[in-house]
Amino acid sequence: MSQDSLPAPPSLNPASRKLFPVTDDNRHREQAALSSNAPFSVQSSRAILQDMIDAGDSCDNTQIIRIQHFQREVAPLHEFLVIDYEVKTDGGPRVANYLVIERWGSDILPEDPSKKKVDILEFETDLAAQCGTARATIQLSLELSGKLTTSLASDRILVSYRRTDIDIDKMEPGKRTLIATLTPLPENAISVARLLCVASFVSNHSPVYDLFDKSCFYYSRAIFNIARALMKCDNEKALFVTQGFEFFRIDALRWTATLFKGEMAKQVELDFGPAAVLEKCDTAWEEFSASVTKQNQTLRQPLENAEQGRREAEQGRREAEQRRRDAERRMAEAELEIVRLKALLAASM
Secondary structure (H helix, E strand, C coil): CCHHHCCCCCCCCHHHHCCCCCCCCCCCCCHHHHCCCCCEEEECHHHHHHHHHHHCCCCCCEEEEEEEEEEECCCCCCEEEEEEEEECCCCCCCEEEEEEEEEEEEEECCCCCCCCCCCHHHHHHHHHHHHCCCHHHHHHHHHHCCCCCEEEEEEEEEEECCCCCHHHHHHCCCCEEEEEEECCCHHHCCEHHHHHHHHHHHHHHCCEEECCCCCHHHHHHHHHHHHHHHCCCCCCCCEEECCCCHHHHCCHHHHHHHHCCHHHHHHHHHHHCHHHHHHHHHHHHHHHHHHHHHHHHHHHHHHHHHHHHHHHHHHHHHHHHHHHHHHHHHHHHHHHHHHHHHHHHHHHC
């Protein structure tokens, strides 16, 4: 799909502009971004959600139509999600765009001298099994990473400027494999805001990047599986998994569950099992929705006050108009009475 062939949303506020950064109105100003080698608006789930709260609008009519999970085939290994979404319109033209969600490391944590140093190459076999790729590729990825095991991390949301899939090739020039796809039924689709709430939840759940446990693999797969549950993608039409990646169905939030036994294993299930995670995601969504509603009411208050003032002024005008008509009626009645009394007076003389 291309930006020139798809119209912009019928109306844009500060919140929806985050999801459709280039429109016919600002295309000239954004020409540099449109012609760049990486034509994406780079943000974070937290920033976009905050913008929605500030605008008092969660863009509920912007619904997800597909989620694709990709894995880079060359080192350094990486996994990311591509989210296609569209604005629901009543009989109008299709308005669509896409964004990329990925885990992104930032500041390196200070070294903890009490922490036992681990030879990360010992984890090659286990990591290769979790990633579903060759051990040699894992080894090269570890070498390219500089053997960095932990850092502070957040998510990175890349919103397409031009709405064309070929821009992903610029972002990821190497070969990539489509691992799985979610295609929800229209009645089960969720909004982009709700998916961003999921992304923010997963990021906040594990704010420290870990190459072996809380990496981009963990992050993208956790979001994918939560979205799968939220959108009820539990049949072959709604969920497609590439042959050879059946292991992908394992919930990333419980990757480390195999390390625990007995009561601890039960606690892991209570904390990170599907039911617990969905409940926490629902709570995060409710809190976000409440914040949007509260801000919407705050932003609308001056308008409502002005509307109330206009209604009161209009009521005052109508009452004044009624008083004027009543005064004119009384004046007319008085003039008729004067005429009648003058006639009586003239007749009696």
